[in-house]
Amino acid sequence: MAGEGFMAHAITSLRTNRALLKKRNFKDLKDLCKEGTGKTELEFKKLSPREWDILKNQIRSQHKNNLRFETMIYILSVVISLLILYCLYWLIAN
Known part of the structure; x- marks a missing residue:
């Protein structure tokens, strides 16, 4: 079977x-x-104040670049969406 x-x-x-x-x-x-459930201790590298400033500036510039990129993507997606809607409207109207 x-x-x-x-x-x-x-x-x-x-x-x-x-x-x-x-x-x-x-x-x-x-x-x-x-x-x-034991706690784990993390050890971070000790930085001088000058190195902290450099690190902070790098993080801030990276954040600005990310924001620019994100806004460009949003703007591009809105423009493409509007173009698609306009083309669909134009095809249906004619």
């Missing part, structure tokens, strides 16, 4: 999943949660 291999595989995977669930204890989960 067709499909017996599929059902056999489904039954064996079900059995292995049940076996895994039976092995799990609340104590193990509790220990896992305690170990996994």
